[in-house]
Structure formats: structure tokens, C-alpha cells
Amino acid sequence: MIRPPSLIYNDKAVILSPSGCIDNQTVYNAFGILSQWGLNVEVSENALNVTGRFSGTVDQRLHDLQSSIDDPDTKLIICSRGGYGIVHLLDKLNFDKLKVNPKWIVGFSDITALHAALLSKGFMSIHGPMAKHFADEGSEDVSIRFMKAILAHQAVKYEIPVTRYRHLNRTGKVSGTLFGGNLSVFCGTIGSKLNKIPRNGILFIEDIGEEPYRVDRYIYQLKLAGVFERIGGLIIGQFTDFKEDETMYESLYDSIASVVDTYSFPVCFDFPVGHVRLNFPMIIGNKATLSVDDQVIILKQ
Numbered sequence: 001m002i003r004p005p006s007l008i009y010n011d012k013a014v015i016l017s018p019s020g021c022i023d024n025q026t027v028y029n030a031f032g033i034l035s036q037w038g039l040n041v042e043v044s045e046n047a048l049n050v051t052g053r054f055s056g057t058v059d060q061r062l063h064d065l066q067s068s069i070d071d072p073d074t075k076l077i078i079c080s081r082g083g084y085g086i087v088h089l090l091d092k093l094n095f096d097k098l099k100v101n102p103k104w105i106v107g108f109s110d111i112t113a114l115h116a117a118l119l120s121k122g123f124m125s126i127h128g129p130m131a132k133h134f135a136d137e138g139s140e141d142v143s144i145r146f147m148k149a150i151l152a153h154q155a156v157k158y159e160i161p162v163t164r165y166r167h168l169n170r171t172g173k174v175s176g177t178l179f180g181g182n183l184s185v186f187c188g189t190i191g192s193k194l195n196k197i198p199r200n201g202i203l204f205i206e207d208i209g210e211e212p213y214r215v216d217r218y219i220y221q222l223k224l225a226g227v228f229e230r231i232g233g234l235i236i237g238q239f240t241d242f243k244e245d246e247t248m249y250e251s252l253y254d255s256i257a258s259v260v261d262t263y264s265f266p267v268c269f270d271f272p273v274g275h276v277r278l279n280f281p282m283i284i285g286n287k288a289t290l291s292v293d294d295q296v297i298i299l300k301q
Contacts, residue, residue, distance in 0.1 A: 001122055001123065001124050001177070001285045001286065002099065002102050002122055002123050002124065003102070003124045003285075003286065004075070004102040004103050004104045004123075004124065005075070005102070005153075006151065006152050006153035007037075007039065007075055007076060007104075007151045007152065009038040010038065010039070010040050011039055011040065011075040011076065012039070012040045012041075012042065012071075012073045012074045012075055012076070013034050013039040013040065013041045013042070013074070013075065013076040013077075013078065014041075014042050014043075014044055014068045014071075014074050014076070014077050014078070015027055015030060015031060015034075015041065015042070015043050015044065015047055015078050015079075015080055015131060016043075016044035016046075016047045016064045016065060016068060016077060016078075016079065016080065017044070017046070017047045017048070017049075017055030017056070017061065017064070017079065017080040017081065018055075018061050018064070018065045018079055018085065018086050018089060018111070018114070019054070019055070019061075019079070019081065019082055019083045019084055019085035019086045019110045019111070020053055020054060020055060020081050020082065020083020020084060020085060020110070021048075021049065021050040021051070021053065021054060021055040021083075022047075022048070022055065022080045022081045022131065022132070024048050025135070026080070026081075026131050026132050026135040027043055027047060027048060027080055027131050027135075028043075029131075029134060029135035030078070030080070030130075030131035030132075030134035030135050031043060033134050033138070033139045033144070034076075034078070034134075036139060037148065039076065044064035044067070044068065045060075045063070045064055046060040046061060046063065046064050047064065047080060053083065053084060053085075054083075054084075054085045055080070055085075058088045058089065058092075061085065061088070061089060062088075062089045062092055062093070065077075065089060065093065066092075066093060066094065068103075069093070069094075069095065069097060069098050069103075070094075070097045071101075072097075072100070072101040074101075074103055075103050075104070076103060076104045076106070076151065077103060077104070077105045077106065078106045078107070078130065078131065079105075079106065079107030079111050079114075079130050079131075080130055080131040080132075081109075081130050081131060081132055082107065082108065082109025082110035082111055082130070082182075083109070083110055084110055085110065086110050086111060086113050086114050087113055087188070089114075090113060090114070090117050090194060093117065095117075095118075095121045095123070098121075098123060102123060104125065104126055104151060105118060105123075105125045105126070106125070106126040106128050106129075106130070106147070106281075107126075107127070107128070107130050108127045108128060108129075108130065108181060108182065108274075108279065109130075109181075109182050109185070109208075109275065110182070110185055111127075111130075111181075112127070112180075112181030112182040112185040112186050113185050113186075113188065113189055113194070115127055115179075115181055115284045116179075116181075116186065116189045116194050116195055116196070117194045118284070118285070119179055119196050119198075119284055119285050120193065120194050120195070120196040122285075123285060124283055124284065124285035124286050125283075125284050125285065126147065126150060126151075126281050126282070126283055126284070127180075127181050127204075127273070127281065127282045127283075127284050128143070128146075128147045128150075128279065128280075128281030128282065129141075129143050129144060129147060129279055129281065133277075133279065137277060141277070142278065142280075143272075143277070143278060143279050143280055143281065146158075146280055146281050147281040150281055150283060150301075155300070155301065156281075156300070156301055157298065157299070157300045158272070158280055158297075158298065158299045158300075159296055159297070159298050160268075160270075160271060160272065160296065160297040160298075160299075161295070161296055162268075162293075162294060162295055162296060162297060163270065164269075164270055165253060165269035165270050166294060168253060168254065168256075168257040168267070168269045169267060169268050169269055169292050169294075169297075170264075170265070170266055170267040170268075170292065171266060171292050171293050171294065172233075172264075172265065172266030172291075172292055173266065173289070173290065173291040173292070174200070174202060174232040174233040174265060174266055174289070174290050175232075175287060175288065175289045175290075176198060176199075176200045176201045176202045176231075176232045176233060176287065176288065177198035177200075177201040177202070177285060177286070177287060177288070178201065178202050178204065178282055178283060178284060178285070178286055178287075178288040178301065179196075179197075179198055179201050179202070179203060179204075179284050179285065180203045180204040180205050180235075180284070181204070181205070181206070181284070182205075182206060182207055182208075183205040183206065183207040183210070183215065183218050183219075184207055184210060184214070184218060186205065187218045187221050187222065190221065190222075190225050190227075191225070197226075197227055197230045197231070198230075198231075199230055200230070200231065200232035201230070201231050201232060201233075202231065202232060202233040202234070202235065202288055202290050203227065203231045203233070203234050203235070204234075204235035204236075204237055204271065204273060204282060205234075205235070205236060205237060206236075206237030206238050206239065206273050206274030206275070207239050207240075207274070207275075208239070208240045208241050208242075208274065208275040209240075209241040209242060210239070210242060211242060211243075211245060212242065212244060212245040212248050212251070212252040212255065213245060213248060215239065215242075215252055215255070215256070216248065216252075216255050216256075216259075219255070219256055219259045219260075220259065223259055223260075228260060228263050228265075229263075231265060232265050232266075233265050233266045233267070233290045234260060234265060234266070234267045234268075235267075235268055235271045235273070235290065235299070236253065236256060236267070236268065236269040236270070236271065237271045237272070237273035237274040238270075238271075238272070238273065238274030238275065238276045239252055239253070239274070240274060240275050240276060241275070253269055256269075257269075266290060266291075266292045267292070268290070268292045268297045271297065271299075282301075283301050286301050287301070288300065288301045289301075
């Protein structure tokens with residue numbers, strides 16, 4: 001896996017919108033924080049466009065992302081938001097120049113599909129906060145500070161006290177390649193050339209606004225696709241904006257635990273990753289060590 005170089009003073013960063021549209025103020029608030037880091041920040045040509053739910057046409061969005069990937073001076077690409085639309089670009093992107101000038105690409109939610117493509121091509125990327133998080137939470141937010149540390153090539157160690165879901169966790173320790181992201185988007189890549197399941201890797205998943213029966217369907221999709229037979233660890237992040245379905249056999253988290261109960265890899269629930277304030281950045285494609293016991297969950301990269 002190719003790890004992009006750490007950022008230094010006056011490196012060029014680009015904020016772009018490869019999926020949904022976003023308001024100007026949010027983007028420029030994020031612009032301000034990145035500038036405070038000493039970066040030379042630009043907003044891409046079409047980042048603030050609005051074409052229905054998208055930030056421009058397919059060609060406009062592709063132009064911004066491909067241009068930033070190809071630009072040897074750009075060292076950081078931050079997606080402004082998720083939403084929907086990155087799938088339109090994936091079979092049109094060319095990553096050849098990224099091999100010569102690797103750079104960090106940051107985002108989550110719909111951007112999960114871009115992370116999958118980057119992983120399949122051998123590049124590390126960051127599943128982490130986007131422009132709205134920067135704008136809403138500010139530079140002192142813990143998730144933002146963790147991302148800044150990663151971009152400076154510092155090791156990160158997340159220690160999460162075990163609280164609500166101790167009975168669902170499966171203890172153990174494993175090291176492997178970290179991968180995953182938004183569950184529904186990740187499942188949408190299964191069966192494509194962009195989906196790579198690292199042998200003994202650590203899969204993390206999260207989602208927003210998905211009804212429990214749909215989450216159950218996605219988890220079974222992972223099982224039927226053989227994903228759980230290949231991985232060495234599983235991290236369940238935050239599932240938000242849903243209502244428990246009393247007509248299902250179990251609660252959402254219990255249903256996930258039931259599906260993976262027959263496997264032996266470590267499993268942890270309630271990890272701070274997802275559409276929440278505590279959205280800790282995860283380096284996709286990088287080696288990680290996950291340790292789960294009765295008191296604490298530790299993830300090191």
C-alpha cells in the first residue's frame with residue numbers, strides 16, 4: 001500500500017464536492033481552519049455548484065476530482081460532503097498520476113466507494129471528517145485534531161471505554177489492514193472490481209437513516225459474499241437516525257451480533273466512527289491493531 005507523505009507548511013489542499021451539493025459558508029469555514037494549519041487551500045472550480053442534489057454535472061465533478069488527483073502540487077484532497085454521486089465517477093477516474101504523486105484523500109459516507117477504489121489500486125486514504133464537521137465543530141474538536149495528527153504522520157491510538165454493548169463484544173486482539181466505511185455504500189461495491197477484501201483485515205462499518213431490516217440485509221450480504229470468512233476483526237461504529245423495528249426478531253445491534261456469532265474474530269460495538277460528532281479518522285489501507293477486552297477497546301494505527 002502506498003502511504004501519501006505527511007503534510008508540511010504551505011502544502012496545497014483542495015476542497016471539492018464529488019457527490020452532493022453544499023452551501024458556501026460551510027466550505028469556507030472549513031477553508032479557514034485548513035488555512036490556520038498553514039496549508040495553501042483552494043476550493044475547486046465546481047465545488048459550490050448545484051445541479052439538483054449534485055454539486056454539478058458528472059463531467060464537472062469528474063473534472064474537479066481528476067484534476068486534483070493529477071496535480072503534482074496538491075497534497076491533500078478533502079471532500080466537502082457525502083450525499084450521493086461518487087459512483088458516477090468511479091469507472092472514469094484514472095489513478096496513474098497518483099502513483100507518481102500520492103496524496104491524502106479524505107471523506108466518509110458516500111465517499112466510502114472512493115475509498116474502496118483507492119484500496120483496490122493500492123493507496124491509503126482517510127475515512128474522516130469533511131467540511132461540515134470542520135465548520136460545525138471547529139479546529140479544537142477531537143476528531144479534527146486526530147486527523148491533523150495523522151496528516152502530520154503521527155501514530156494514533158484510540159482507547160474507548162466499554163459501556164453499553166459489553167455483552168455483544170467478542171474479546172481478542174488482531175492486526176490487519178483496516179478497511180470499510182458506510183455499510184450501505186460498501187455493500188454497493190461488492191462484486192465489482194473496486195471491492196477488495198484484505199485477507200485477515202479489520203472491517204469497520206457505520207450508517208445513517210437505514211431501517212433495521214435493511215441493515216440486516218446488508219449484514220447478510222456480507223456473510224453470503226464470504227466477507228466474514230476473510231476478515232480478522234470487525235468494528236461496529238455508529239448507526240444513527242433510525243427507529244428500532246419491533247417486528248424484527250432483535251434490535252439492530254443484536255441482529256448484527258447474531259449474524260457474526262458463528263465466527264471467532266474479535267468484534268466491538270459502539271466505536272466512535274460515523275455520522276456523529278465523535279467521528280474518529282481511520283486510515284483505510286493501513287495496518288491497524290484492534291484489541292477488545294471487557295473494559296476497553298483499543299485501535300492503533
